[in-house]
Amino acid sequence: xxxxxxxxxxxxxxxxxxxxxxxxxxxxxxxxxxxxxxxxxxxxxxxxxxxxxxxxxxxxxxxxxxxxxxxxxxxxxxxxxxxxxxxxxxxxxxxxxxxxxxxxxxxxxxxxxxxxxxxxxxxxxxxxxxxxxxxxxxxxxxxxxxxxx
Numbered sequence: 001x002x003x004x005x006x007x008x009x010x011x012x013x014x015x016x017x018x019x020x021x022x023x024x025x026x027x028x029x030x031x032x033x034x035x036x037x038x039x040x041x042x043x044x045x046x047x048x049x050x051x052x053x054x055x056x057x058x059x060x061x062x063x064x065x066x067x068x069x070x071x072x073x074x075x076x077x078x079x080x081x082x083x084x085x086x087x088x089x090x091x092x093x094x095x096x097x098x099x100x101x102x103x104x105x106x107x108x109x110x111x112x113x114x115x116x117x118x119x120x121x122x123x124x125x126x127x128x129x130x131x132x133x134x135x136x137x138x139x140x141x142x143x144x145x146x147x148x149x
Contacts, residue, residue, distance in 0.1 A: 035064060042068035048076045052118060056086040069093065080113045101146055112142065 042049060042064065049065070056062055065088075068075055075095060082100040083089045089098060100113035110117055121135055 035060075039064050039068070042075060043072050045072070046074045047072065048078060051077065051079045051081065052113075053081055053115065055081070056083055056088050062088070069095065080118055082113060097143070099143060103142060 041047060049068070054061075065077065069077065069091075076097065077095060078097045078099065079088070080099050083098060084100075088096070100111070102109050102111055104110075105117075112118075112121075122139055
């Protein structure tokens, strides 16, 4: 199977497809500027990086995150993904919060690190139809309960 270099339907959408040259392509424009900005933002004191769905399979991206953890003592990293088999999961650092797992939600098993659960239960509801304090407490209780395991 071959992949096109980029989507032709919309000139604003650019995607680097998984190929052996992926890292080299990400060092060119416009990605190098995006990575530079990413690095800069991670050095801001008291920053928080939320990682949702990233598999930690790209070493060049991982290196930026590791570098931020090494140089910014006030950064926090919140990972919402099952990364149990990845090197980052082995780092014992109280600034790294690793959240994944299954809860019984209204009679059905729900993966807390899945996008739908995150959007429906953890992000603020713009319509304000849900009780945000209750959801936050539920999330914190779940996290504290599973942190002690």
